[in-house]
Amino acid sequence: MARQKGATGLGFLGRLFRRERQAASSRAVPTALFGGRDSLDVVGESFYQESLRNLVGPTAERVHVAAEATLVPETDNQHDPNAVAVWIAGHQVGHLSREDAARFRPGLLALQRRTGSAIALPGVIAGGDGRPLLGVFLNYDAEAFGLPAAGPIGMRPAWSTGPSQVRTGLSEAVEADAEDDDYDLGWEDRIPSHRPQAIAFLREVLRTETEPVSRHFAYAQLEQLLYGARDDLPSALRDYDATCEAHHADMATIRPGLIKALGGLPLLETYKQAAIRHQKTHEWSAALRWAELGIAAYGGDALRPEFVDDLNTRVARYRAKCELSSS
Numbered sequence: 616m617a618r619q620k621g622a623t624g625l626g627f628l629g630r631l632f633r634r635e636r637q638a639a640s641s642r643a644v645p646t647a648l649f650g651g652r653d654s655l656d657v658v659g660e661s662f663y664q665e666s667l668r669n670l671v672g673p674t675a676e677r678v679h680v681a682a683e684a685t686l687v688p689e690t691d692n693q694h695d696p697n698a699v700a701v702w703i704a705g706h707q708v709g710h711l712s713r714e715d716a717a718r719f720r721p722g723l724l725a726l727q728r729r730t731g732s733a734i735a736l737p738g739v740i741a742g743g744d745g746r747p748l749l750g751v752f753l754n755y756d757a758e759a760f761g762l763p764a765a766g767p768i769g770m771r772p773a774w775s776t777g778p779s780q781v782r783t784g785l786s787e788a789v790e791a792d793a794e795d796d797d798y799d800l801g802w803e804d805r806i807p808s809h810r811p812q813a814i815a816f817l818r819e820v821l822r823t824e825t826e827p828v829s830r831h832f833a834y835a836q837l838e839q840l841l842y843g844a845r846d847d848l849p850s851a852l853r854d855y856d857a858t859c860e861a862h863h864a865d866m867a868t869i870r871p872g873l874i875k876a877l878g879g880l881p882l883l884e885t886y887k888q889a890a891i892r893h894q895k896t897h898e899w900s901a902a903l904r905w906a907e908l909g910i911a912a913y914g915g916d917a918l919r920p921e922f923v924d925d926l927n928t929r930v931a932r933y934r935a936k937c938e939l940s941s942s
Contacts, residue, residue: 647732648683651756655736656782657684657701657709660750661806661836666706667749671740680740684708684753685733686723694843699723701751703740708751712782714882722760748804782919783882785832800829806836814840827865827872834862835884842888852892859889859905866912879918883909890929899940903933 660667671680685702692698699716701709711719726734738753757763785803802820807813817837824830841848841855862869862885873880886909893901906929917923 645732646683646685646735647726647730648735648737649726649756649759650737651754651759653755653757655715655738655753655755656712657751657753658712658783658785659709661748661803662808663706663708664749664804666708667740667751670703670706670708671749678740678742678749682738682740682751683735684738684751685735686711686719687733688720688723693846701753703751708740718762719760722762725761726759748800783835783884785835800832802829802833810840810844814844821861827869828876830865831862831869831873834858834865838862838885838888842892855892856889859885863908863912870912870916874916877918880913880916880922881918882922883912885909886912887925887929890926890933894929894933897936899933899936903930903937906930906933 670682671678682703687700687702689695689698689700695713695716697713697716697720699711699720700707701711710716723734736753736755738751740749740751742749802816802824805816807816814837817833817840820833821830821837824833838855838858841851841858844851845855870880886905889905890902890909893899893905906926909926910923910930913923913926
C-alpha cells in the first residue's frame, strides 16, 4: 500500500521526471512510499559520505537512523542506461547496483506513471561505532515492482542482523570489521571522490595491503572505476583486464577469507563483468573463459544461487557462439 504525500498535476510531474535529479532534491515533488519485507542494497555510498554525515549529524557513535529514500531513474548516465540513483532528503547517497537497476527500472517507471509521484522506499542509514563509513539499507515490496519475492540467501553469520541481503558483501564486511581483527577496511572511507585519484589510491592499497578480504574489495572497486573510465582513459580497458587477472590469481587466498567473514561467497562481480566486457567485443572464447572461471570460483559456496545461475546461462550462450564462429 502506497502512502501518498503531496499533490500536483500530471503535466507538472512529467516535466519533473524529465529532470530527475532536480526532482529528487525538491520538497515540492509528491512521493509515494512503498514499504515491504524484501531487502535492497545500495552501492557507492563511499562516494557520498559527506552527504550521509549531513543527514545523520556529527557523531562517533553507532548510527541507525530511519530514512525514506527516493529512487530516481537517470536518463543521462553514460555508463548505465538503466541507472537508478538513490536520494534522501535532497542528498544523493548512492545508486542501485547495475543488476538491481536493470530489474527495478521497468517497475519503477510503471509505478511513477500509475501514482503520478516519485517512488520512495523506507530504510535506514547505518554504520559508525568509531568508524566514519555509513551505508544505506532499504526495504521494498517485490510484488509492487512486478518482481518475484526475494528468497532465503542461505547461511549468514550471526553478526549480520541488518536489513540487507548479502550481495557484494561490502556493507556486511564493513559492519563486522570493528569486531574482526582478521582484516581492516579502514581505507574505505579515505577513497577520493575524483576518479583518477581514486584509481591511484586503490592501486596503492593493493600494493601495501596483504589481507585477502581487504584486497578483494580493493580489487572490486578498482575494477569498477577502470571499467567506468573506458571511454575517457585510453589505457583503462587494458588496466581493467590486468586487474581482473590479478584479482583472479589472488582468489585462492581471497575465497577462504570471504567464506570466513561472510559465511559464504558474495557476488564476485569480476567474473560476470569480465565476461560481459569480452561479450561486447564478440570475443566469445574469452567471455566463456571468465564465466567458467567464475563458476569454479563459487564452487558450492555462493550465498545466493542466482550468482551462479547467471554464469551458467552465460556459459551456454558463449559456447553456442563459439561453435557458430568455428563452423
